[in-house]
Amino acid sequence: MKGRVLICAGSDSGGGAGIQADIKAVTALGGFAMTAITALTAQNTLGVQGVVGVAPEFIRRQMQSVLEDLGADAIKTGMLHDVATINAVCDEITWRAADVPLVADPVMVAKGGHRLLAQDAVETLKRRLLPLAAVITPNLPEAEELSGLAITNEAGMHQAAAALLAMGARAVLLKGGHMEGDLLVDLLVTPQGTHRYEDQRIATRHTHGTGCTLASAIAAGLAQGLALEPAVRRARAYVRAAIQGAPGFGAGHGPLDHGVTVDASRFD
Numbered sequence: 001m002k003g004r005v006l007i008c009a010g011s012d013s014g015g016g017a018g019i020q021a022d023i024k025a026v027t028a029l030g031g032f033a034m035t036a037i038t039a040l041t042a043q044n045t046l047g048v049q050g051v052v053g054v055a056p057e058f059i060r061r062q063m064q065s066v067l068e069d070l071g072a073d074a075i076k077t078g079m080l081h082d083v084a085t086i087n088a089v090c091d092e093i094t095w096r097a098a099d100v101p102l103v104a105d106p107v108m109v110a111k112g113g114h115r116l117l118a119q120d121a122v123e124t125l126k127r128r129l130l131p132l133a134a135v136i137t138p139n140l141p142e143a144e145e146l147s148g149l150a151i152t153n154e155a156g157m158h159q160a161a162a163a164l165l166a167m168g169a170r171a172v173l174l175k176g177g178h179m180e181g182d183l184l185v186d187l188l189v190t191p192q193g194t195h196r197y198e199d200q201r202i203a204t205r206h207t208h209g210t211g212c213t214l215a216s217a218i219a220a221g222l223a224q225g226l227a228l229e230p231a232v233r234r235a236r237a238y239v240r241a242a243i244q245g246a247p248g249f250g251a252g253h254g255p256l257d258h259g260v261t262v263d264a265s266r267f268d
Helices: 018-028 056-069 083-096 119-132 140-147 154-166 210-223 228-244
Strands: 004-009 032-037 039-044 047-053 074-077 102-104 172-174 183-190 193-200
Touching (some): 004 018, 004 056, 018 032, 018 210, 032 056, 056 083, 074 210, 083 119, 119 140, 140 154, 140 172, 154 172, 154 183, 193 228, 210 228
Parallel strands (some): 004 074, 074 102
Antiparallel strands (some): 039 047, 172 183, 183 193
């Protein structure tokens, strides 16, 4: 089941999100994680206290080192905080990994409210990253900002996903966790149709890193040869189990238990 996943994202010193969560998720699902770190954050369950970006040329060098030697079966992007970073990552993917499936998590705002994507970089993200993606995984606020549409119900989710497909993404997994109510709905929308996933909300504050974890889990599935829909189903099951097993660390939005396992045979 090994699959090689190159993760281009920021570091989370608290270990719950970012590169740390990505590595844990890929490893827990039997994949092999490699990284190109785009930024360092001083971060814990209460929020982000500081961000230091990595030079774009060094981001490219990390990606080149991995792709020229180890190779990749899937790529996952997370925090790409400014225009130069987005361009560096997209240039390297286009140059060295154009045929490798990309899972793009359009990280914009941290759980605690700190903005992780410069406002002037949104258009670059839409123009450069979305057309490269096999699937993008926005939450509702991210989908609203990318599409320019207000999302207040499931019909609005469908409209926003269609708008994102029109921007070039080959599939959209629109996450409904920010919607009010106990019933959560996610939509996987492709040009071929829509898969609807429904779950009861888990009453917990320990949800830090769920977006990073989900996208990396999907990337692991694609790297291991799963089709997109089974990869999404497995990733959602993994994240739900990780939330239920959260260790309760920290005074704010705590991390998940990335060490949980799911029965891979259910998703072949």
